[in-house]
Amino acid sequence: MEMNLKERSFLTLKDFSKQEIIYLIDFAIKLKAEKKNGVLKKKLESKNIVLLFEKSSTRTRCAFVTAAFNEGAHPEFLGKNDIQFGKKETTKDTAIVLGRMFDGIGFRGFKHKTVETLAEYAGVPVWNGLTDKFHPTQILADFMTVKENFGKLAGIKFAYVGDGRNNVANSLMVGASKIGMDFRIIAPESLFPSRELVKICENYAEENNAKITLTNDIEKGVKNCDVIYTDIWASMGEEDKISERIKLLKPYKITKKMLNLTENPEMIFLHCLPSFHNLKTEVAQKYPEICEVEDDVFESKFSKVFDEAENRVWTIQAVMVATL
Ligand code: CP
Ligand code: NVA
Numbered sequence: 001m002e003m004n005l006k007e008r009s010f011l012t013l014k015d016f017s018k019q020e021i022i023y024l025i026d027f028a029i030k031l032k033a034e035k036k037n038g039v040l041k042k043k044l045e046s047k048n049i050v051l052l053f054e055k056s057s058t059r060t061r062c063a064f065v066t067a068a069f070n071e072g073a074h075p076e077f078l079g080k081n082d083i084q085f086g087k088k089e090t091t092k093d094t095a096i097v098l099g100r101m102f103d104g105i106g107f108r109g110f111k112h113k114t115v116e117t118l119a120e121y122a123g124v125p126v127w128n129g130l131t132d133k134f135h136p137t138q139i140l141a142d143f144m145t146v147k148e149n150f151g152k153l154a155g156i157k158f159a160y161v162g163d164g165r166n167n168v169a170n171s172l173m174v175g176a177s178k179i180g181m182d183f184r185i186i187a188p189e190s191l192f193p194s195r196e197l198v199k200i201c202e203n204y205a206e207e208n209n210a211k212i213t214l215t216n217d218i219e220k221g222v223k224n225c226d227v228i229y230t231d232i233w234a235s236m237g238e239e240d241k242i243s244e245r246i247k248l249l250k251p252y253k254i255t256k257k258m259l260n261l262t263e264n265p266e267m268i269f270l271h272c273l274p275s276f277h278n279l280k281t282e283v284a285q286k287y288p289e290i291c292e293v294e295d296d297v298f299e300s301k302f303s304k305v306f307d308e309a310e311n312r313v314w315t316i317q318a319v320m321v322a323t324l
Helices: 018-036 059-070 091-101 112-122 136-150 167-179 195-208 218-222 239-252 256-261 282-286 305-323
Strands: 048-053 074-079 104-108 126-128 157-161 182-186 211-215 227-230 268-271
Touching: 018 136, 018 167, 018 305, 048 059, 048 091, 059 074, 059 104, 059 136, 059 305, 091 104, 091 112, 104 112, 112 126, 126 136, 126 305, 136 167, 136 268, 136 305, 157 167, 157 218, 167 182, 167 195, 167 211, 182 218, 195 211, 211 218, 218 256, 268 305
Parallel strands: 048 074, 048 104, 104 126, 157 182, 157 227, 182 211, 227 268
Antiparallel strands: none
16 A cells, blocks of 8 residues: 655554554565665755764664665764753754755654654654654564564454553554554553553554453453553663662563463563663662563563664664655
8 A cells, every 4th residue: 555654754553544554564664675685766865964963872773774774875873972962052043954955854852842843844854763652663663573473463362461551652552553553551550651641542453443441450451462562660861760760660571471361372572671680780880670671581582672673774764765
């Protein structure tokens, strides 16, 4: 199915229909196959792309860069210390200037309002590479990985376990309710998503034959599910909440026992990454209880996290090509 997304920004999945989301995922699957078969044609030659990143990134930054090169575009990276933006220049002025020089803008940062303002004034497509509220390009890669494993998206039983109100959980809930999944958030009640977003997603769910469940009951939540997904317990910018989150979320750590509770031998484990699974990093050594998933699960045959990470390239590439 052809779809015209030209000149559209990609700020949240709320702005995209079920058909458009499916189109982007299928387009990404096609781009991945074309690159692997050596038949990918460069579709963005002479395009300039800028990446404006206030927060750190490995996958998202590299996915934008490699996707741009795959299509013949030139990517330029601006980190938080490289630019006037946020210090001497407003978001609006920055948006206008970048929009005069570049054909598209990738943004990663704190306030969701910033990416909205960039999109309002840039005059070129703006792609959200994560804000405090949403991480929509991540969800395209997650769902692409689900499709590669199960051959379908509608009807998939998808359990997100952990911080149920962060950017990844929010975006998964929006995407799952549009796609028609049986989506569960398993978290302590204080970490459930906002009532406002749940209400919006319940409306999508009704239109698309999806189901949304919020529960603090792990056994009930993961029963029969196809996917268990988690993210770190304190997102970027929430470093002061680490101790509190460890207390709240320790019972929700992903374990082999939890995988068995699904009673589904075909189930897969997903994680947007980075992960504290093996406690070998600096932060994990400082907080040895921060581990959101057992190493045994992370390294198991159920874990598709590195396919998911690679799929960030193909899905971001699909978004850039479709909107440019
Ligand atoms: N999943 C993800 O967004 O990873 P990065 O923070 O490394 O970009
Ligand atoms: N929720 C995490 C996602 C990282 C990809 C964060 O915002 O830090």
